[in-house]
Amino acid sequence: MSIGIRYNPGTTMPTIEENFSHVRKAIAAAEQRFGRAGGAVRLLAVSKGHPAETLRLAVERAGQREFGESQVQEALPKMAALSDHDLTWHFIGPIQSNKTRDIARHFQWAHGVDRVKIARRLDEQRPAEMPPLNVCIQVNASGEATKSGVAIAEVPALAEAIAHMPRLRLRGLMSIPAPLAEFSRQRDAFRQIREAQARLVARGWPLDTLSMGMSGDMEAAIAEGATIVRIGRALFGARPP
Numbered sequence: 001m002s003i004g005i006r007y008n009p010g011t012t013m014p015t016i017e018e019n020f021s022h023v024r025k026a027i028a029a030a031e032q033r034f035g036r037a038g039g040a041v042r043l044l045a046v047s048k049g050h051p052a053e054t055l056r057l058a059v060e061r062a063g064q065r066e067f068g069e070s071q072v073q074e075a076l077p078k079m080a081a082l083s084d085h086d087l088t089w090h091f092i093g094p095i096q097s098n099k100t101r102d103i104a105r106h107f108q109w110a111h112g113v114d115r116v117k118i119a120r121r122l123d124e125q126r127p128a129e130m131p132p133l134n135v136c137i138q139v140n141a142s143g144e145a146t147k148s149g150v151a152i153a154e155v156p157a158l159a160e161a162i163a164h165m166p167r168l169r170l171r172g173l174m175s176i177p178a179p180l181a182e183f184s185r186q187r188d189a190f191r192q193i194r195e196a197q198a199r200l201v202a203r204g205w206p207l208d209t210l211s212m213g214m215s216g217d218m219e220a221a222i223a224e225g226a227t228i229v230r231i232g233r234a235l236f237g238a239r240p241p
């Protein structure tokens with residue numbers, strides 16, 4: 001159960017519009033199959049590695065408004081090139097201390113918060129005239145694909161620290177599980193994140209976001225409550241080297 005990449009050798013490449021339409025239909029189908037409300041899952045287009053002209057096609061031909069980038073120095077020129085459109089930019093990469101200022105000034109969301117120190121810098125550097133920065137705590141449940149992320153047991157303490165940071169708004173949890181082929185195992189990984197979020201909500205946290213699911217495991221994430229899926233390859237094809 002993977003949406004895969006719709007490319008048939010010998011035929012023409014699908015257009016960006018076709019890719020967006022295909023992925024949006026797959027999201028709607030998964031919402032229905034797993035008893036989620038229609039429109040409960042937002043599509044975040046992961047545009048890292050692709051030039052501003054490609055993003056412009058996604059905006060102007062496919063109506064996409066939310067983009068995910070994982071490198072600040074790559075994202076800033078794209079934001080400038082697309083400043084004629086009102087877009088929402090999500091920083092989805094690991095957050096280094098020397099990048100927090102640019103993230104705080106230019107993005108609306110940061111998904112990879114996994115340390116108090118990074119959260120504090122984002123809070124201090126978020127300009128007063130902007131709304132609070134939306135953040136997700138990145139959770140490293142088990143055997144994740146990256147070293148980033150806090151252990152599940154450490155999520156409440158980090159959430160507590162962020163609660164005292166007025167320029168940040170904690171929206172929920174984010175995860176990048178190791179790529180697994182089997183649907184039931186994909187679901188197991190996402191279930192741990194959903195349960196960690198549910199424990200926070202039960203303690204009174206007004207969280208509304210589970211940022212989880214990529215091109216290879218989107219359906220499993222939706223089955224386990226994802227509210228934002230972060231999709232790159234299925235929308236834009238393979239990333240240029």
Ligand SMILES: *Cc1c(COP(=O)(O)O)cnc(C)c1O
Pocket residue numbers: 046048070092093176214215216230231232233234
């Ligand atoms: C690259 C990336 C994605 C998108 O992955 P695809 O497999 O291209 O859909 C999602 N989330 C994060 C954090 C990424 O770095």
